[in-house]
Amino acid sequence: MQSLWMLLAAFLFATMGVCVKFATQYVHSFEVVMYRGLIGVLVLAWWYRKKGWGFYRTAVPGMHLWRNVVGVTSLCCWFYAISEIPLATAMTLQYMSSVWMAVFLMAGALTLQASRNGFRGQGPLVGTILMGFAGVALLLRPTFSSDQGFAAIVGLLSGIISALAYLQVAALARVGEPETRVVFYFSVGAALTGLAGTWALGASTMTWAAAAWLIPVGALALVGQICLTRAYASGATLLVANLQYFGIVVACLYSVWLFDDHLPLGSWVGMALIVASGVIATVLRRRGIPSMAAPTPQATQPDRDSR
Secondary structure: OOOHHHHHHHHHHHHHHHHHHHHHHOHHHHHHHHHHHHHHHHHEEEEEEHHHHHHHHHHHHHHHHHHHHHHHHHHHHHHHHHHHHHHHHHHHHHHEEEHHHHHHHHHHHHHOOOOOOOOOOOHHHHHHHHHHHHHHHHHHHOOOOHHHHHHHHHHHHHHHHHHHHHHHHHHHHOOOOOHHHHHHHHHHHHHHHHHHHHHHOOOOOOOOHHHHHHHHHHHHHHHHEEEEEEHHHOOOOHHHHHHHOHHHHHHHHHHHHOOOOOOOOOHHHHHHHHEEEEEEEEHHHHOOOHHHHOOOOOOOOOOOHHH
């Protein structure tokens, strides 16, 4: 079931990317971040109004704070990279998050010695992640000019920091935090950060055309975040991380359909590698390859009422 949640999240985020592409013609990146978060806050607050403010009470505020710091930072870095370097390069660097997650998990298993098995048995799943990333590189053919080095570094940081954010999402799910609460606090962080950036840079003139793209950005981001959080709650961290590559396939199909882009043979080969890596990872998971979960803090546990 976690596979379906991740595939749905990948589809929603790819669709959101199309809306972001159009929205940034009218507003700057910080405004997109602000409205993305604000719509999530308003929708979740309305949805849970009958539960009272007690629903938002959490026993692990520090974990939510860290998820916001890394998640919103990654989002801002990614949007900046998209605005400064070719989209293919920015997407490739962002989707390296799966590779970085595998690196972080392996390092954690080896250095913390959480179990005797450590990283044993995870090699095939890591291999599928690398296979999927090779497909992403073939599909997007990342390039950038010499004067775009800083933006490329920012894009690389977006992938690294995004990996930390996804691991924190998995950890929050494992201590019992509902996915809607995780998404709510992330939306709050995004809205406040976007507001601060908008205050510093100035607000664009809001038009109906801009609103027509910003509203679906927020709605798609909200549902996509809930699906992603539920997927990482399964514990199959590496499998779920690998399946997010399907978002690249969907994004490229959108490019062909909506923007009349023509993909060379190498891009179609890359797409096949992405699909194959996801299928192989799913098969390996079903055959009993042990999952490698993000470390779960033991010091705090949510109160029963928060569920």
